[in-house]
Amino acid sequence: MFTTRNSLNTIELEKSLRNITIDGYMSQIMVVLSTGPFLIAFALLLGANNFLIGLIVAIPSLLQVLKIFSIQLVEKKRKRRAITIFSLILYRLSILSIALIPFLFSIKFGLIFLIIFLIIQSVFASIGHTAWASWMHDTIPINQLGAFYSRRMTLSSLVSLFASLLAALFIDYFVLNKLKQQIYGYSVLFFIAFLFGMISIYFISNISEPQMIKPEVEIKFLRTISQPFKDKNYRKLLIFLGVWSFAINLATPFFTVYMLKKLEFTITLVIILTIINQLTIVIFLRIWGRLIDNFSNKSVLNLCCPLYIICIFAWTFTTLPGIYLLTIPLLVIIHVFMGISMSGILLATQNISLKLAPKGKGNPYLAVASALTSLALGISPIIGGIFADYFEASELSWTLNWASPNGSLSFQTLNLQGFDFYFLFAFFIGLISLSLLVKVNEIGEVNRKVIIHELILGMKKTFSGLSFITGIERMAISPKSIIYHPTKSKHKKKGIKSLKNKIK
Structure with missing residues (x-):
């Protein structure tokens, strides 16, 4: 079951990509039902204060630091599929444990066990995702990373949107009918999340695993994790990712708390705004994916990062000092532009970490990048x-x-x-991170005008007729287009080079 192959042939690669895509559907539903607004609302019902909300949000990120130590396990066992499956099964059992909290514990102890189960869940998620990242680094063709991940994230997000809306309506049924058992509604959601998580394990188990490239010389653990820091350019990337992650997570986790507590929105209204955000992400993933493959990740980040921090600043105008006429329209606009920018940021930060990592050394590079980013993501909400x-x-x-x-x-x-005040503070730290991004070097970087021009062309194509729907159908049916048609990509790049010369 856990055998590895020297290399994957076309059939094995196509089957693996299909299973990776379907796993994306299942695992995304699991995540959307067991985290985010639903987890925060569940914690508030258990009596969590602002500090505990910050801690709950921070736990998954802080424990991602364990990825550094997970490198040793992956390098020693060299069975990434086995490590991934074992760890992610325990991850999903932790979700089941959270679902059982209202049935087994009082509200007083429920909050304590919620934190305990989240810690256990995050530990195994960290181990599993370390093995998964290294596995995917050697499985997915490097020249197709942007296109493939944009398709996977697009389809997964579409599926999760419907799931989150149905879940929100289900929870608000308890609220509108003033049922005291509202907290049990969240237990049902977490149990459903557990079921979808177990289904995803089946598809993960059917993904082929290429053999890890053995290092020419046996490298000790400390020397292994120090390699990314000795790489001057990768070190600059790590610094940018750390500061940027700290900035956005100082504010982003509290958007839900802000809407639920200060604005007193229903969970359905919060989810509707989230869906607007996610739909925008879905629409623009394909556009950013093409731009990343044709140009560079940094070029996309140079446009998306400033836009996102402007959106964070705009949150300060949603109350004057309470809800007013423009509150909801402004929130809709903010969520749209946050979606546009975040879709590019998600793809570009993931891909630039992969791209700048040397072939065959992806495991330590990716683990260190993920660990440092997670540390920054974890510290900021606790401070908040x-x-x-x-x-x-x-x-x-x-x-x-x-x-x-x-x-x-x-x-x-x-x-x-x-x-x-957090939103304003996050805005200023975000500005600092932009100066750090400038120092990162990546082949293919172009002027921002080129990206804006191509973005507009991509938007025109996406919103004309049914091209978007047709594209979604093609992606859902078969991933073959991800592997073949190398000639088309060459023509595209020639056309793009001429475009660059014209703009210059």
Whole structure:
């Protein structure tokens, strides 16, 4: 069952890519039902305060640091499929344990066991994802990474959108009918997430595994994990990813808390806004995927990162100081542009970590990148949670006053309270991270004008007729187009080179 192959032939590669794609559907449903708004709302029902919310959000990221130590296990056993399957099964059993909390424990102890089960879940997720990343690094053709991952993420996101909306309506049924058993509704969601997670294991087990490339010289563990830091360019990438991750996760995890507590939105309205965001991500994944393959990851990041931090800053204008006429329209606009930018960021950060890692040494490079990014992602929400109560009692406002003989007029242009300070702080740290991105070198980098031009062309193609729907159907039926048609890609690159010369 866990045999490896020297190399994968065309049939094995096609079958593996299909199973990777289907696993994306199943695992994405599992994730969307057991994390994000549903997990935060579940924790709030158990009585979690701002600090505990920050801790709950931080646990999965902080324990991703274990990926560094997982390298040793992967390098020693060299059976990535076996390690992945074993670890991810235990990950899914932890989700089942969380589903049983309301049935086994009181609210007082429920929160404690929620944290314990999340820690266990995150430990095995860290081990499993380390083996998975190395496995995929050697399985998916390097020149198709952008296109393949954009297709996989597109289809997975579409499936998860429907699942999340149905789940939100299911939870709000308990709320609208004032049922005291609302917390049991979340248990049902987590149990369904567990079932889809186990289905994904079946497809993962049917993915072929190429043999790991053996290093010419046996390298000790500490020397192995130090390799990425000795690579000057990769070290610059690690610094950027760390600062960027800290900036966005200082604010992003609290968007849901902000809407549920301060704006007092229903879980359905929160999920609808999330769906708007995810739909935008789905639409633009294909566009960014093509641009990454034709140009570079850094070129896409140069456009997407500034747009995302502007969206974080825009959250400070959603209340003046409470809900007002433009609150919901502004939130819709913010979620749309966050989706546009995040789709490019997700693909580009994942692919640039793969691309800049030397062939055959992907395991330590990817593990260190993931671990440092996760450390930054974990520290920031804890810092946010610690100071939440202090800032919640603070306020900074800016009011314009007009006085004349006929009367006076006051207009409040800015009002910062509570989480608004985090959003503003995250915005400024995000600006700092942009200066660090400039120092990273990647082959294929082009001027931002070229990317904007190609982005507009991609948007026109996507939104014209039914081309988007047709593309989704083709992707769902067969991944063959990911492997074949090398001639087309060559023509595209020639056309793009001429475009670059014209713009220059």
